[in-house]
Amino acid sequence: MARTTMSEMSDTTRKVRRFVSQPTDKGNAVNPFDPLGFWRTTQDSALDTWSKAMVELVNSEPYSEATARLLDSYLSMSIPMRKLLAQTMEQTLSQFNMPTRTEVISLAERLTNIEMRLDDMDARMDDILRLLKASAQPSAAAKPAAKPAAKPAARSTRSAAANASGATTGASGGARRTRGTSGGAKSRA
Numbered sequence: 001m002a003r004t005t006m007s008e009m010s011d012t013t014r015k016v017r018r019f020v021s022q023p024t025d026k027g028n029a030v031n032p033f034d035p036l037g038f039w040r041t042t043q044d045s046a047l048d049t050w051s052k053a054m055v056e057l058v059n060s061e062p063y064s065e066a067t068a069r070l071l072d073s074y075l076s077m078s079i080p081m082r083k084l085l086a087q088t089m090e091q092t093l094s095q096f097n098m099p100t101r102t103e104v105i106s107l108a109e110r111l112t113n114i115e116m117r118l119d120d121m122d123a124r125m126d127d128i129l130r131l132l133k134a135s136a137q138p139s140a141a142a143k144p145a146a147k148p149a150a151k152p153a154a155r156s157t158r159s160a161a162a163n164a165s166g167a168t169t170g171a172s173g174g175a176r177r178t179r180g181t182s183g184g185a186k187s188r189a
Helices: 006-021 037-058 061-095 101-142 157-164
Strands: none
Touching: none
16 A cells, blocks of 8 residues: 555645535535535525515615604604714713714804914915016116225224214115114114
């Protein structure tokens, strides 16, 4: 006798298990090696029969009328219960200092309103900035370009004294006081 190895035995076992677990492709023929094959085919045919019967029942007019009446009576009887539950929930939430559903909805609406107003203000500010930039460009182009002045050999004592006191020299060569020295007033020397 030839000895079979464990790997050959496991290969044979795998093949038998695969054959037993596979349904047959020959219609309703039961696999002879499957002990539950007859039960499976009976179950499948019963499920198919029940599903066809239920589809016919659900698609019928009397069923839809009966379902409508049942649903209507359920909803009409549940309204007082829902009101009682809502009232109880509101009292419970107020005792725990928590907001109710209506308060949260009100707050959400207010925040949405504020957000929309901020968006509108942002759009208006963008329009104003665009208009200011557009109006500043033509006025700058309308001024004649200033000729570069030659550097004076020595500054006058008046402008040097203004610079020493914290003023800055403007584009016209005169001294302009800064905020810190005169409380925001600008004067030309």
